[in-house]
Amino acid sequence: MRIEDIKKALESVKYPNFSKSIVEFGFVKDILLDDKNCTILLDITSTAKDVEEELRKDISACLSSFGLNLTINFNKPKEQTQQSNSVSGKNIAPQIKKIVMVSSGKGGVGKSTTTVNLAVASAMQGKKVGILDADIYGPNIPRMMGVNGMEVEVLGNKAKPLNAYGVDVMSMGILMKEGEAVIWRGAMIMKAIQQLLTDILWEELDILFIDMPPGTGDAQLTLAQSVPVSVGINVTTPQHVALDDSRRSLDMFQKLHIPVAGIVENMSGFICPNCNTESDIFGMGTCEDLAKEYNTQVLGNLPIEPAIRKGGDSGKPIVYFEPESITAKRYMIAADKLISILDSQNEVSNADIQPIMPAGVSACSTEGQKIKAEHEAKKSGGCGTGCGCH
Numbered sequence: 001m002r003i004e005d006i007k008k009a010l011e012s013v014k015y016p017n018f019s020k021s022i023v024e025f026g027f028v029k030d031i032l033l034d035d036k037n038c039t040i041l042l043d044i045t046s047t048a049k050d051v052e053e054e055l056r057k058d059i060s061a062c063l064s065s066f067g068l069n070l071t072i073n074f075n076k077p078k079e080q081t082q083q084s085n086s087v088s089g090k091n092i093a094p095q096i097k098k099i100v101m102v103s104s105g106k107g108g109v110g111k112s113t114t115t116v117n118l119a120v121a122s123a124m125q126g127k128k129v130g131i132l133d134a135d136i137y138g139p140n141i142p143r144m145m146g147v148n149g150m151e152v153e154v155l156g157n158k159a160k161p162l163n164a165y166g167v168d169v170m171s172m173g174i175l176m177k178e179g180e181a182v183i184w185r186g187a188m189i190m191k192a193i194q195q196l197l198t199d200i201l202w203e204e205l206d207i208l209f210i211d212m213p214p215g216t217g218d219a220q221l222t223l224a225q226s227v228p229v230s231v232g233i234n235v236t237t238p239q240h241v242a243l244d245d246s247r248r249s250l251d252m253f254q255k256l257h258i259p260v261a262g263i264v265e266n267m268s269g270f271i272c273p274n275c276n277t278e279s280d281i282f283g284m285g286t287c288e289d290l291a292k293e294y295n296t297q298v299l300g301n302l303p304i305e306p307a308i309r310k311g312g313d314s315g316k317p318i319v320y321f322e323p324e325s326i327t328a329k330r331y332m333i334a335a336d337k338l339i340s341i342l343d344s345q346n347e348v349s350n351a352d353i354q355p356i357m358p359a360g361v362s363a364c365s366t367e368g369q370k371i372k373a374e375h376e377a378k379k380s381g382g383c384g385t386g387c388g389c390h
């Protein structure tokens, strides 16, 4: 038996769903024969598992009479990485280049404080920045940014974000009367968050920070799935009990294919306002191991400092009002690290995340493949569907 005989036999193996054979398509790249041991290398264009399985079955059946010990190897294109918004399939704010989600496993660890200071630090470094307060149960961002009680300008049926320290801000706390209690149910939360993106006149932004409600329940999961998130940041305090909760938040990012930009270790040590020395209260530096475990980095260690709390309560973020303090400098470094990460993923901007498939059409289906081909063909001039391909 010769290699030519094997190749001839393979001419009868059709590429799944096509009338041409794998030989005609030129997918058979190599056949190695060593006595009864035969290795076939195929270079195929599909990532689908069932195409590979069907080919294995058909090739084995076709060569069964040859009595060979058969090994079939496949070269396949890399599977496209899933994006965080793959569930909703929508990009509801393409004018926003990057969305950063600030999350934690438990409440009160300093998410809102971190969001405010990182956002202001990023704006101080020249970025166009916004904050969306997604904590609709306890919206604290308006107070922390000093915009609570301010009137919102409405143009047509859309509201303009407020602006403070160079950062655009929107929150349910701005739209509702102060102290008003709302009982939000699952579907209402989704709708409210979507409206905070679509019915607010967000300008072109480099970065939109989303301050999440505490925890990793259904509301957080649904929210994280409904917007295309570029990166996630996990905020935690250094005690081990808090780190356990942090794992849940980091697992949520992983589950949703959201790259983790890093961990902020908040309340890490205490800086005495009198003597300026730093002492250990909840522990310090415990997040390094957690960061390694999740293949990420610590963006910053922020001490417990009365000036941080005062800045939050008075709407005067420390990073803006005390730029020479140790804490402000640490926020600036953390923002710098975040911006580098976002810049390094520049080849994928939010506009590119927009899926090209209409709702309910799988990209792997025949119809999906056709749409994809048409999209590619028209890409240079834009496909005219508003999908952001031009």
Ligand SMILES: Nc1ncnc2c1ncn2[C@@H]1O[C@H](COP(=O)(O)OP(=O)(O)OP(=O)(O)O)[C@@H](O)[C@H]1O
Pocket (backbone or CB within 6 Å): 104, 106, 107, 108, 109, 110, 111, 112, 113, 114, 135, 138, 140, 212, 213, 214, 266, 267, 268, 302, 303, 304, 305, 306, 308, 309, 310, 312, 313
């Ligand atoms: N490093 C810090 N030093 C001193 N006070 C801090 C520090 N970080 C946060 N705080 C204070 O701790 C309180 C809780 O912080 P923050 O509201 O940012 O937490 P959160 O995680 O957003 O809470 P929630 O889960 O309720 O949304 C605030 O009063 C804030 O000013």
Ligand SMILES: [Mg+2]
Pocket (backbone or CB within 6 Å): 111, 112, 113, 135, 140, 211, 212
């Ligand atoms: Mg908060």
